[in-house]
Amino acid sequence: MDFDLETEWPELMKLLTPPQYFAIRRAIAAAWHEGWDPNLMDVELLVRYIRNEGELPLPAPIDGPETEYVFDTWDSYFQLGDLGLPVFINYYNETNPRLLQHKEFLAVCARSIELDLGLATIDPTFDAAHLQTIHYYLFGDVYPWAGRFRTVNMSKPGGVAFADCQNGEVERYLDDVHRIAVETPWYQLSGLQFVEKSAELFAYLNQAHPFREGNGRAAKTFMCAVAAGSPYDFDFMRVNPMVWNQASAGSSPEPFEYHPHPEALVPVFDAVTISR
Numbered sequence: 001m002d003f004d005l006e007t008e009w010p011e012l013m014k015l016l017t018p019p020q021y022f023a024i025r026r027a028i029a030a031a032w033h034e035g036w037d038p039n040l041m042d043v044e045l046l047v048r049y050i051r052n053e054g055e056l057p058l059p060a061p062i063d064g065p066e067t068e069y070v071f072d073t074w075d076s077y078f079q080l081g082d083l084g085l086p087v088f089i090n091y092y093n094e095t096n097p098r099l100l101q102h103k104e105f106l107a108v109c110a111r112s113i114e115l116d117l118g119l120a121t122i123d124p125t126f127d128a129a130h131l132q133t134i135h136y137y138l139f140g141d142v143y144p145w146a147g148r149f150r151t152v153n154m155s156k157p158g159g160v161a162f163a164d165c166q167n168g169e170v171e172r173y174l175d176d177v178h179r180i181a182v183e184t185p186w187y188q189l190s191g192l193q194f195v196e197k198s199a200e201l202f203a204y205l206n207q208a209h210p211f212r213e214g215n216g217r218a219a220k221t222f223m224c225a226v227a228a229g230s231p232y233d234f235d236f237m238r239v240n241p242m243v244w245n246q247a248s249a250g251s252s253p254e255p256f257e258y259h260p261h262p263e264a265l266v267p268v269f270d271a272v273t274i275s276r
């Protein structure tokens with residue numbers, strides 16, 4: 001299903017300046033791709049936040065020293081939640097999975113908006129440390145493992161595994177991401193060349209999938225930092241979650257192969273790429 005902020009809530013969007021509108025659009029699109037169904041109440045809260053008219057209704061995180069947490073097994077990332085269901089350990093001490101997801105989406109949208117508007121800056125080195133800093137900024141209010149690479153292996157739906165975190169494969173993929181990002185003359189590319197190179201870079205970044213949660217939103221923020229050195233930008237709301245996720249899955253390497261298939265991502269990057 002397609003979705004557009006201006007179509008859904010035009011009067012609300014008129015309250016924003018063009019940079020504010022694009023920042024909230026991009027933040028909500030990234031959350032939408034991860035399963036959030038945007039609703040009027042939450043969008044109103046984000047509009048008020050972006051206009052400095054109120055804080056988000058989130059509890060103050062319950063602080064705890066990072067050394068208290070050791071994430072070395074699948075179960076170590078979870079606490080027992082409502083109805084006996086596992087819930088990610090989180091700074092809100094929220095045990096209801098749906099409520100945690102809602103709080104996470106609001107908190108991360110706010111951080112994403114801040115980065116888009118330049119209210120916070122991250123040095124664009126395009127290496128693993130750059131991606132970790134992005135993830136920490138986006139998720140650091142929510143999860144104690146924000147910015148830290150996962151210690152457990154994960155698979156896509158259908159059984160295709162992401163990079164193996166036990167043998168250095170995550171770091172190898174991120175080295176390829178860094179190589180593509182720094183060796184590509186982004187400002188000199190034609191539109192088609194930009195789309196193809198973006199698809200290639202994202203294919204390696206997506207296959208690395210270095211974090212336990214939040215890879216998609218961190219990756220989109222990283223891609224926007226790359227695009228900042230070009231005449232192009234990304235409007236992720238132009239592609240719906242089903243199409244985006246199918247393309248991402250289609251870019252996976254064949255079993256026991258290393259290199260992903262960026263050609264599967266070219267149509268979605270063609271759709272989301274816009275001129276500045």
